Amino acid sequence: MLNIAFVGFGNAVVNYHLPYLERKDQINVKSIFRREEDRIGDTEREAWYPDILFTTSFEEVLNDDEIELIVICTHVDSHVAYAKQALEHNKHVLVEKPFAPTVEEAEEIFDLAKSKGLIAMANQNRRFDGDFLTLKKVIDSGVLGRLIEIQSHYDYFNPQHIQKGFGLLHGLAVHTIDQLYSLFGKPEAIHYDVRSINHPGESDDYVDIDFHYGLLKTTVKCSLAVKINHPKFIVHGDKGSFIKYSSGHQQKNPDGVTKASFEVEPASNWGELSYIDENGIEHNESVKSEITDYGILYEKLYASIKTGAEKPVKDEEVLAVLKILNDGVEAAKKSGCSQ
Template sequence: MLVIAYIGFGNSVCQYHLPYVEERKEKMKVKYIYRREEDRVGDLERESWYPTIRFTSSIEEVMQDSEVNLIVVNTPDQFHVMYSRMALENGKNVLTEKPFAMTSAEAKEIFALAKEKGLLAMANQNRRFDADMRTVRKVIESGVLGELIEVESHYDYYRPAIAANKRMGVLYGLAVHPVDQIIGEFGVPEKLVYDVRSIDNPGISDDYYDIDFFYPNGLKAIVKTSYYVKLDYPSFTVHGKKGSFLMPSLGHNSSKEKPNGPYPLPAEEYPEALWGTLAYMDQEGKEVNMKVPVEKGDYGIIYDNIFDVLAGNAEKIVKDEEVVAVLQIIEAAMNVAKEAK
């Protein structure tokens, strides 16, 4: 049984963690949610939505409870390393929200500490299991596209108010998702080319990026985000020697309506208008055109994997070297953004 304690109680915990853990209650449960006392003032109603969870402002209570075997760190980014280290030093396995650390060097230190203690430390790169990413993966793994030539990922917005943003942070807060999706699917590239800047505040912000990943087998992957895109691109475009696949944008999680109560597990039944479009040449040389239903997104897959790893039945689904590679890419991209004057 996984006995879980969360550090933090933001929207991410309520929407992207608790519903998926609740679905798996035969093998995991949430015992604690730790919040600083000042964060609880005026916000006790939300706590009442989860009567079986103990809310506490004593981090010692959580760390000293021998029943707890997984700490989930879901705090502002700058505290991820501090709480991850604390969990490991107290003999707890740890799942840490992305970015796992603010630098690749810090990530290496945490992974080394986990290895020394014989514990699990993993990044919650759950966006590998988004509905659109799972659909793309299914098509790629079917082999109908043949040898892959190019994969393009878009995570765009139309938010002209971004012009007021005069600080760095988009790479760590947003790019960490699509960059990890590419690394998780295709591995670490042999070469990267960066165009990272701000349309309105070059050298000051990092709200536009176009990063190209080049692989030894000839595959090129592209990750792009802009805040000045009024018409949606497909979220993924995949071209192979035998065909192509277009995955429409399914919208942004941040735009979904917040319920006045616990988040339900998403139904995610997408209409045919949002299904993927697949065209390829079959083995007889005939053209095949079809719509591909959207796979169900499932952020609980991370928890399933942790359960299996701790039982000795699996390897970590998000590898240490992948986490380090993503952070190294973001660090290099940050430097490009700062020089983009």
């Protein structure tokens, strides 16, 4: 059994952690730390989780010998401080993305963890999105031949509420950048088209980043001005193409806990695959969707803590993604210089 504690009780914890840990018998959520000021006017939700101890004392969590892993789900500005305190108290840490504000601060956390024989890892749970797992399945099959282009979209339509500040890269694009980086590793070249559409030089509200791997170009696109539903993934190879729309799998309830579905989504939203086989025969198929389960990351982390298995998210991947995010912000700042 692995006893864990959360720092924070916001959207990430309620929607992207707790619903997936209900099914993991080897993992027990013992406590959740919330600052006293965060509880003002927001205590009723705690009753939805009667088996979890809520506390306003971080020291209580740090000094609980039963807790082995602390999961940090606060604003990025506090990630480093909480992670260092947890590691100093001999707790493993899982930190929400973005892992740290800078590459240098992330390296400090990893170095501290290594010096104490502990694990520090980023929560790149989107590697276990059903649509991404379906994409991997198609790529691994080899039916598309040599890959030429992959587009990954994470879009919304909310242009009237775009505000100043840099958050689109670190809040949304971080998911898809990590997904593609986990597949193909370090690119030979990166081209940034990150712009401040509404607030020149003061926001990152349009993201279009190309990663070059020889013949293959992968692209991460993220925008708040996309009105028509766009495929999550578009893939072209020299033998065929594949598209997949985003997989919905949650039922959010403002008056109760979020429920995650672990059933295969309807066939109407399965991927579309068209290719020519080695005999010159054309195939047009629906590709059954894989199931989203962010708890898989916890299973793999459990194995790392208990058996010494390799971490599912490597330090060098976290550092590389952080650098891409920060370079993208710099590109956005420069985008306003000529306007």
